[in-house]
Amino acid sequence: MEEDIINFYREQVLGAKAKANKFKKLANLYSLLRLGVFALTIAAITTGAILDNFTFIAASTVLMALAFAWLVARQSRFEEQRNYFDDLVKVNENEIDSILNYGNLYNNGIRYHNDKHFYTADLDIFGEASLYKLINRGATAPGNDKLASWLSAPANKATILARQEAIKEIRAKNTWKTELQTLLLFAKSADANQLVRLSAFLASPLKLPGENWLKKYCRIAPYLFITAVVMAILFPALKALAILLGLGNLGLVASKAAYIKKADLVAGKIGDTLGRYAKAFKKVEAEEWESAYCAGLFNRLKQGNTSEQINELSHLINKLNYTLNMLVGLMLNLVFIWSIKQIIAIEEWKRTNRQNLQDAFDVLAEFEALMSLASLHINYRHWTIPQIADGECYTLSAKSITHPLIPAGKRIENDYHLENAFKIDIITGSNMAGKSTFLRTLGINTVLALCGAPVCAGEMEVSVITLMSYMRIKDSLNESTSTFKAELDRLQMLLAAVEHEPKVFFLIDEMLRGTNSVDKYRGSKAVIEQLIAKRGVGLVATHDLQIARLEDKYPEYVRNFHFDIQVQQGEMLFDYKLKHGECNIFNASLLLKQIGINVE
Incomplete structure (x- = not known):
């Protein structure tokens, strides 16, 4: 029976490797195309200069810039797909290694070892050559903690029976299980305290002075500045007005620098990470669940539209990060007072969705713990449900x-x-x-x-x-x-x-x-x-x-x-x-x- 499941994993590995190679070739091709577009841009500018045709230079530069941006986006997408299938290979190879050699790329739980616990030290529950090492399929810190707590104390009968039904259902969704593990594998090497800091940040209001009027001003600031620039072009005497308005916008952003830095210190480093978590939540939300335990977890996510909410926060944080480029940041803050606009948007998101996010990561931790238990039911078909x-x-x-x-x-x-x-x-x-x-x-x-x-x-x-x-x-x-x-x-x-x-x-x-x-x-x-x-x-x-x-x-x-x-x-x-x-x-x-x- 174990040979059957090993063959399943081997087939998954072969399929994932083929797709990883396909997307690797596409990413390399688009990288070469980017070089080609760059060469064409130089050639177009040179030709325009020889012909003394500024319109040709401007038009070709804009077109080439758009083409270059499109190629960058496509290459990034192909690299993302390649990385996904590379990770899918690792997840399936890990299952084979677990069955054959008791290996596991996931955490062995040594940090939970406690000589004074009622039984975990004596029964080899945590650490190298432990039950936790055999079972664990959790990449996130909350998922690791959840599984450790389940192994450290008995559940009540109703909970045990509910989990049994849940792992039977996940056993029948082994492909889904390995795909969710793949989407979360990045978290294994991520900063374990990152989510803790994010949770603390979301729980603490920024208390930005003048937030209400700043929010209103953010809406009209670009229109005021653009109008001032147009008026300065039409009426040179009004040039000073445009300059003063731009300097005023930059000064306003500078006056709130401490609040912007406070938000960026935590949130600014997790935007892409949240985007990856959003895909994992989407994977759970897209599945149909029949067991009461899994259905209950699923409903907790759907009620809050978790994947959409986390995607929204990810986009807001990434927008805040646009200002990391000094020149881009200068232009955005000059016209849009961009940094203030984004931290206000993040604060509004926090007030509406903070609690949902904390609950959502607890749900994800539960699914990781369930998948860990289900790995035994999948890999060792002759074991029994007690x-x-x-x-x-x-x-x-x-x-x-x-x-x-x-x-x-x-x-x-x-x-x-x-x-x-x-x-x-x-x-x-x-x-x-x-x-x-x-x-x-x-x-x-x-x-x-x-x-x-x-x-x-x-x-x-x-x-x-x-x-x-x-x-x-x-x-x-x-x-x-x-x-x-x-x-x-x-x-x-x-x-x-x-x-x-x-x-x-x-x-x-x-x-x-x-x-x-x-x-x-x-x-x-x-x-x-x-x-x-x-x-x-x-x-x-x-x-x-x-x-x-x-x-x-x-x-x-x-x-x-x-x-x-x-x-x-x-x-x-x-x-x-x-x-x-x-x-x-x-x-x-x-x-x-x-x-x-x-x-x-």
Whole structure:
């Protein structure tokens, strides 16, 4: 099944490369035509000069200028199309790389890593070789933040079910998905704070003194100036009036320079970027949506005519940027008081559309997060959409569940069943037999399930639970924290979570490693008994067989499972399969013997 989707992406790559080459050739052709027009212009001016014919020079220069401008516009369009198809190649090649090599050109989410989070550090949610790296298809900073928040906390059942339907719909729109990713790919390398600064700018009124009368004067200023110039031509004595009016216009612009600079400092650098975002919004608006989740997002955009609004703001900002050319800026401000006119237009846009724009980027972030989840549903057709269980008790049941970050050829499938019950499962086993991997397998798939994504399993049903892990406990030199103190802090967090957080499901891998074996057993036993008293639910992996005896004391609450090894001709064979009961085969002595240490 994976081969089918890889072939789809390869076909997309070939088609995009062909179109990119086509537009590259057209752009090069029009570049040559521009040189030809420039040469013709020089020739026309030379001919006119030889013939002493000013009319010929003027007419040919105007015609050539128009032709040159048209060629520039066409070349720019072809270059834009070439860049689009180049990016489409990157997006589709990235999907192939993700399936075959777990590669991803998008952000790996390392900035969201937090050792003190309930589970993200222990379950490899963020960073290199993480779930986030496998999933993420968001180019924008808000899209990255949205996906990170979804992976950091469970959604409620209604939201999970709505997202499941949304990603099923996006799965059927894979071409649309890759095209939207292509339109947004530029944002991956853009300044992450650019939208934040724009949002702050839009939220802050410029408070331009005299805005009302300046707005009225902007309308009549060009007519006054042109009239003054015509009158000066007809009546030379009035030349001073035209000069004074022009200087007055420039002085008016200079008097508002601080306000113009304030607007240009943020808005002036984002005009083209907004134009590119407008195309992405248009892509969403042009699609028909059936799932309630996507349709709701779509309606939030259509109600505000988002793509049109953003295009309008982009044009206004680009018009403000016309004055960056000193000569052009001088002429525009002389005649139109251009800079003041544009910042007033931007202020009017802000008052009318500011809130819509902020909401629109949140919608786009949601679509990026949905596309990220949908990438799993598209690329791994054998993964399943989990069922979300109801009931006061806990459900976490799965068949053929495996770890999504382990290559497909090396995954070992296991079944696990906790069905509408309160249980603590003790997992014993030898070193390297698979206990820790199994805990992470259940945990990472639960994270996927509770954000609305498919899971790496044949079947899965899970309650809306709050995961809490106790696995990679380590000391901290910065915080002067020993390993044992770090373990105590994590235990305190666990016990508080079980008491105060909704429906906590814990995953504990070898408690109290930072102390002696006697205290380790006594402490671990006391913690588990306290968790039982608090009606806690979860799994505890341990090497200590004495902990397995808790099943004798609490037969209705504690279950024993194990991972074992087989020793054949002195070699250890691991099957990594979860079995009922406690383990009675351990391998530490064999492992030590392999490195030259004999244990009596």
